[in-house]
Amino acid sequence: LKTAGYHTAMSGKWHVSNTNGQKNPKDQMAWLNHHKDFGNFSPLDQYPTNRGFEKYFGNIWGVVDYFDPFSLVSGTTPIKSVPKNYYHTDAINDTAVAYIKSYAKSDKPFFLYVAETAPHWPLMAKPADIAKYKNTYQSGWDAIRKMRYDKMVKLGLIDPATTKLSDRWKDDLSWQNNPHKDYDALAMAVHAAMIDCMDQGIGRIIKALKQSGKLDNTLIIFLSDNGASAENCAAYGPGFDRPDETRDGRKITYSTQTQALPGPETTYSSIGPRWANVANTPYQFWKEESYEGGIHTPMIAFWPKGITAKKGSFNSTTGHVMDFMATFTALTGAKYPVVYKGRAILPTTGISLIPTFGGKQSRGHADLFNEHFGARYARLNDWKLVSRSNDTTWHLFNLAEDRTETTDLKSKYPQKVQQLDSLWHHWAVTHQVFPKPGNKGK
Template sequence: MISLALRVFCCLVVCISCFESARSAEPDKSKQRPNIILIMCDDMGWSDLGCYGGEVQTPNLDRMAREGLRFTQFYNNAVCWTTRASLVTGLYPRYPRPHLTMNMVTLGEVLKQAGYQTALSGKWHLGRTETTHPVYRGFEDYYGLLDGCCNFFDPYYRDPKYKWGSSGGGYRFFAKNTTRITEFPDDFYTTDAFTDHAIEQIKGYAKTDQPFFLHLCYTAPHYPLHAKPKDIAKYKGRYAAGWEALREERYQRQLKMGLVDPQWKLPERDPESADWEKDKYPRDWQQRRMEVYAAMIDCMDQNIGRLMQTLKQTGVDENTIVMFLSDNGPDASEPGGANPQQEPGPKEYYTTCGPSWAFPQNTPFRRFKTWMHEGGISTPLIVRWPGHVAPASLTRQPAHIIDVMPTCIELAETTYPETYAGHKIIPVEGKSMLPIFQGETRQPHESLFWELRNNQAVRQGKWKLVADRTINRWELYDLEQDRTETNNLASHYPERVAQMKAAWQEWAEMTGVANQKHQRGKQIP
């Protein structure tokens, strides 16, 4: 009996030893470089999310904000392709287009070289040639839309009754890696499909010891206004009071949340926005536009919730940093014109929100997509990184889309290359935001610059110089006292205006902006 007990004891010791040995051989994921998920939506306003003062139901993004950090002064480039170019390169856009050339390196290329698994799901919009397609620019796996927008229910759909501007042209370029997709299932919806692909990638990556970089680019809530009936139903009648009432409602909520300074004046109605009381279009149609827009954001939030749940289920949540932002402010354009015959929602129709709803989507700022006032270039940025980013935190430090590349480089513990694939690379122009993520004060950019379609801007510290192409003059604002840009101080500080104009012109020469065709003969006085 003693001999048998001794043998059992020895076996137990060996088993425990083997178990401890096996456990010690498992990678300690808490010490690994973090996984990086970068989520970008399309044409969404600064105030649309609940955590930025909106009424749209976004519980999952609101939870991210409670568990992480919100920026109040994060900037984009005011339109799809220039923002995306800056995001993946860490550079200001170069002109003439294309904005992605071989003397630029992408986030996918840098992180792949650093040992990350890389995937992109959703909108690309930077080209589909052998030098611009995502699978040739560092993303090992790609699924999504290579163009700028598409039918949400069928990207290859075209109704022959409508011309471009009403149907969106149809035949948009959708692909899995380099294989074009032209047929889609009956229950297809882009927002769901992009998330399905992203979740599939996470599940596969979680089984490996390699960190991963996932770039998830939704087309929501970019036009056409397409949403599922069940999501639209949530907002039935919600916007019956009109856009002016919605703007005031959001503004009051932002004041209570501490997002905006009460000394900033709420600007008057945008000149492109109609008067709700005198609106000549059918009220039910106008309401429906905003109801569908809200439903598109709602559906996106639901899908982000699915993705966040996958992080927990696969055990990578604690070592994954997730960033969420929009590529520019809301879109005020109306391709094909405002047409009440175009019903917002179903795939057979193609419509937009128009300038009147874009006006409150950017509360409390002026203007929208393509303009350089704050409404065109400001985006929500939410950062969640358990154990590293303080929960429910807020930063008012300015940052820019060019800062994403150097931030990811620092997270990945790698360096920005001087050469890549035999090409000398333009030095990165952004600055890492990691100090801000960690609750520190970062040395700000000396200057930040913008230009698009002869709208121009430069920011230095609290000062912003901005030119509206329709007014054709420079305006100067103190953003600490007046971020809503209601008090033009240009005549009070002519020397500052001259100095900032000179800085903008030097930047314009460096990036090629000054040589654009539309710039010739249109020097802003």
């Protein structure tokens, strides 16, 4: 985008560089606790400002203490302390506001990537935001799932004829018999508070664009990178990217037995699989799995001067994050390189999303594939072959009739399973899924 005359900036989570961990576990823990300093958090040539962004503020690593994040930098300079009452989501969004105000003074257009950490675990939020949701989730898993499903149907986001509400994960335990329901309701309240704070910040970003006169001709795209996470982060305990003390020496509790309430800096906890299943209503499973609950996420586009589709309308085109490159280069006139710094660049396989801005419905990608932590899928038009991360057994679904993947058709259509399996293996070999690292030649 710089070649098309754009300013470029990023605020938020990077998490795509090699991490400079310490060989001695005690040193690593001291670093995470802000008690020792070991310099750069990854090779500097992998920092955002050496990967195309003029400006950057955020965390180089992934997991963060929201009140005092590890691996915080401005450009390539480590930020070694944060002010009292610091909260990372606010800092990410307020930095984005500052970038907008700065770039608004320039004649050049700008590209801004805001990578929110929220609501990734650990569950940490400001008390005032948590208080808004203290009663919201006390009705439990089934009631919330049903309410969300009915709302989606009413809004026209899903068709109940083809998108049934899948069975709740491990529904043998009812909310009434859940011995930890008060704790679980609070966990989800903190999760909601984290999203609320993010939403407030996005409001400030939109306000800055409006005040600078840039809102109407700015394309804003908002999306999630995956479905909600089922991880039990407390079970991980301290290590690698998880501290055991705060900067001022307070012990951090990894709340494996609900012994410490979620929300403050001194507790590491997460929403777990049952609430993740609720968060991904109406689909099954979650982040790390290749079922729709893990990979099917919403995207919102806003651009008053450029989008002619009816305001608030819904487009069912199958899109993918790879499509942003094709979309942005087409909009800006930037040229996707054939060669960069002497290296041949593979052509992008993305498809421009611009036709959807005009209200056109299209199939989008005819075929899509993935592999993540062993989970995988192959999709050809409406057919989808999928397996879980801990089980290589393929399952076949027709998404045109069964968006929530409730009816396995592999026995009925064995030839379709063979076809998609062959396509997946071809893709896996040509896209470096195989050989796995450390298994060269296998």
